[in-house]
Amino acid sequence: MSEVKKIATRESYGNALAELGKKHEDVVVLDADLAAATKTGVFKKAFPERHIDCGIAECNMMGVAAGIATTGKVPFASSFAMFAAGRAFEQVRNSIGYPKLNVKIGATHAGISVGEDGATHQCNEDIALMRSIPGMVVINPSDDIEAKAAVEAAYEHVGPVYLRFGRLAVPVINDNPDYKFELGKAVTLREGTDVTIIASGLPVSESLAAAEKLAADGISAEVINIHTIKPLDEEAVLKSAAKTGKVVTVEEHSVIGGLGSAVCDVLAQNAPTKVLKIGVNDVFGESGPAVQLIKKYGLDADSIYEKVKEFCK
Amino acid sequence: MNIDPADPKKPDRDRFVLSKGHTAPGYYSTLANRGFFPVEDLKTLRHVGSYLQGHPDMKHIPGVDMSSGSLGQGISAAVGMAISAKLSGDDYRVYTLLGDGEIQEGQVWEASMLAAHRKLDNLVVIVDNNNLQIDGAITDVNSPYPIDKKFEAFNFHVINIDGHDFDAIDAAFKEARETKGQPTAIIAKTVKGKGVSFMENQASWHGAAPNDEQYATAMADLEKVGEALCQK
Ligand SMILES: Cc1ncc(C[n+]2csc(CCOP(=O)(O)OP(=O)(O)O)c2C)c(N)n1
Numbered sequence: 001m002s003e004v005k006k007i008a009t010r011e012s013y014g015n016a017l018a019e020l021g022k023k024h025e026d027v028v029v030l031d032a033d034l035a036a037a038t039k040t041g042v043f044k045k046a047f048p049e050r051h052i053d054c055g056i057a058e059c060n061m062m063g064v065a066a067g068i069a070t071t072g073k074v075p076f077a078s079s080f081a082m083f084a085a086g087r088a089f090e091q092v093r094n095s096i097g098y099p100k101l102n103v104k105i106g107a108t109h110a111g112i113s114v115g116e117d118g119a120t121h122q123c124n125e126d127i128a129l130m131r132s133i134p135g136m137v138v139i140n141p142s143d144d145i146e147a148k149a150a151v152e153a154a155y156e157h158v159g160p161v162y163l164r165f166g167r168l169a170v171p172v173i174n175d176n177p178d179y180k181f182e183l184g185k186a187v188t189l190r191e192g193t194d195v196t197i198i199a200s201g202l203p204v205s206e207s208l209a210a211a212e213k214l215a216a217d218g219i220s221a222e223v224i225n226i227h228t229i230k231p232l233d234e235e236a237v238l239k240s241a242a243k244t245g246k247v248v249t250v251e252e253h254s255v256i257g258g259l260g261s262a263v264c265d266v267l268a269q270n271a272p273t274k275v276l277k278i279g280v281n282d283v284f285g286e287s288g289p290a291v292q293l294i295k296k297y298g299l300d301a302d303s304i305y306e307k308v309k310e311f312c313k
Numbered sequence: 314m315n316i317d318p319a320d321p322k323k324p325d326r327d328r329f330v331l332s333k334g335h336t337a338p339g340y341y342s343t344l345a346n347r348g349f350f351p352v353e354d355l356k357t358l359r360h361v362g363s364y365l366q367g368h369p370d371m372k373h374i375p376g377v378d379m380s381s382g383s384l385g386q387g388i389s390a391a392v393g394m395a396i397s398a399k400l401s402g403d404d405y406r407v408y409t410l411l412g413d414g415e416i417q418e419g420q421v422w423e424a425s426m427l428a429a430h431r432k433l434d435n436l437v438v439i440v441d442n443n444n445l446q447i448d449g450a451i452t453d454v455n456s457p458y459p460i461d462k463k464f465e466a467f468n469f470h471v472i473n474i475d476g477h478d479f480d481a482i483d484a485a486f487k488e489a490r491e492t493k494g495q496p497t498a499i500i501a502k503t504v505k506g507k508g509v510s511f512m513e514n515q516a517s518w519h520g521a522a523p524n525d526e527q528y529a530t531a532m533a534d535l536e537k538v539g540e541a542l543c544q545k
């Protein structure tokens with residue numbers, strides 16, 4: 001097997017911002033003393049005057065971004081997911097969400113793949129928080145190509161957008177010439193008839209590998225990549241669920257309030273279907289190498305394969 | 314202020330952010346009387362379906378530059394507006410009004426640190442220093458004094474004034490406009506409920522509406538204050 005290319009989506013974020021900055025003078029990037037980690041440093045190098053480091057003050061940063069947005073510029077406010085969505089939740093809700101301001105929140109280091117920093121830095125609750133805010137678009141890209149396209153789409157969309165990126169380098173899976181990012185549109189990566197696996201972010205590539213293993217056992221799994229969790233592509237979810245009659249959701253996020261919950265909402269209201277939610281099971285994370293944590297918390301291909309197989313019995 | 318009721322969103326306008334958003338009624342009546350929307354609409358305040366929300370709503374109220382109401386947040390938006398002006402070389406000015414209880418919020422000091430660090434001389438922070446908050450005197454609850462020294466320590470140009478003296482207010486804004494390289498904080502000593510005999514300095518009137526009789530007394534009191542002002 002040839003070496004798969006791996007890139008962390010936070011890298012994609014920094015690179016995409018620098019590209020965006022070239023094309024659009026109204027792009028302004030804010031950070032809260034994490035420019036090296038969130039990769040907004042790439043933008044800073046290219047456009048130092050349009051990079052505003054607010055220091056370690058995330059709540060203020062969200063308000064400053066809101067103020068900048070009122071003047072017509074397009075701010076990207078960046079920090080770790082824990083602090084962007086967690087610490088500054090109320091500022092995002094009241095200063096950005098309520099006035100529906102054109103602020104893009106670039107949240108990196110989401111989920112347990114943060115690794116060694118441990119539970120205080122592993123945010124498994126951000127999707128739940130952000131998707132509860134009226135009008136907030138929530139995007140969780142699965143690889144470099146999707147992450148870069150998401151940044152571009154977020155810029156084009158008028159209104160608040162939450163972009164979720166990871167720290168760990170993940171395989172590039174969308175490098176085909178037909179790849180097209182459409183806000184709110186699911187991508188069917190593999191057709192199947194026995195079970196639907198709906199994944200988002202880092203576990204998309206793991207889910208594809210799991211589907212491969214399931215095929216060897218005679219289980220035909222459809223794999224759908226949901227990069228936009230809000231607004232959710234309800235049609236795609238319902239269509240595939242009707243076809244397979246069984247749905248599994250996989251996310252690097254708590255099983256409470258994230259992709260799994262969003263999918264259950266749609267199915268429960270329209271076409272009750274049995275669902276297995278794979279994610280972080282209402283626990284805090286811990287320190288360790290990211291790859292080991294992904295395995296321990298059941299988000300690697302083997303764990304997904306085992307759980308789906310059991311579910312299909 | 315450079316504002317135009319006929320064109321409330323004109324790009325070069327001066328901005329005002331009512332960070333202490335709970336005083337929306339005073340803000341709305343000022344905007345209405347300045348011509349931003351009909352004065353009779355004020356009677357719909359807080360009614361279901363009215364655009365005059367309990368706290369300022371920039372989406373629906375002409376003249377409102379920023380939604381506010383959650384204390385401590387408005388000043389950050391004002392700082393963002395001032396930064397944006399500096400980035401694109403616009404010369405509009407940004408004013409924001411805070412309560413003296415509100416400055417207990419840590420976010421106010423996060424915003425102040427950044428404002429001075431970025432030398433936002435196009436920003437004026439006004440503190441309504443009435444010494445009261447909901448639970449009583451700020452000195453009893455959690456004293457933020459000395460307020461002027463705190464803003465000075467955060468590298469603001471600080472001006473202390475009597476917040477009921479119009480000439481002093483005027484002079485302070487002029488001084489702020491002439492101050493270069495740092496933001497200005499105007500600490501305005503005020504009396505909550507000023508001019509209404511039974512309301513002055515009463516924390517209990519923070520969010521209460523007068524009955525008909527109290528309303529009549531209050532209006533008569535204010536007439537007198539108005540007349541006295543006109544004679545000055
Ligand atoms: C974050 C937040 N906490 C609490 C409140 C509720 N609240 C509304 S007004 C107020 C007191 C404000 O006191 P001060 O800032 O001194 O304002 P003023 O005396 O000028 O009315 C409080 C606690 C709020 N609006 N926002």
Ligand SMILES: [Mg+2]
Nearest residue numbers: 413414445446
């Ligand atoms: Mg007060």
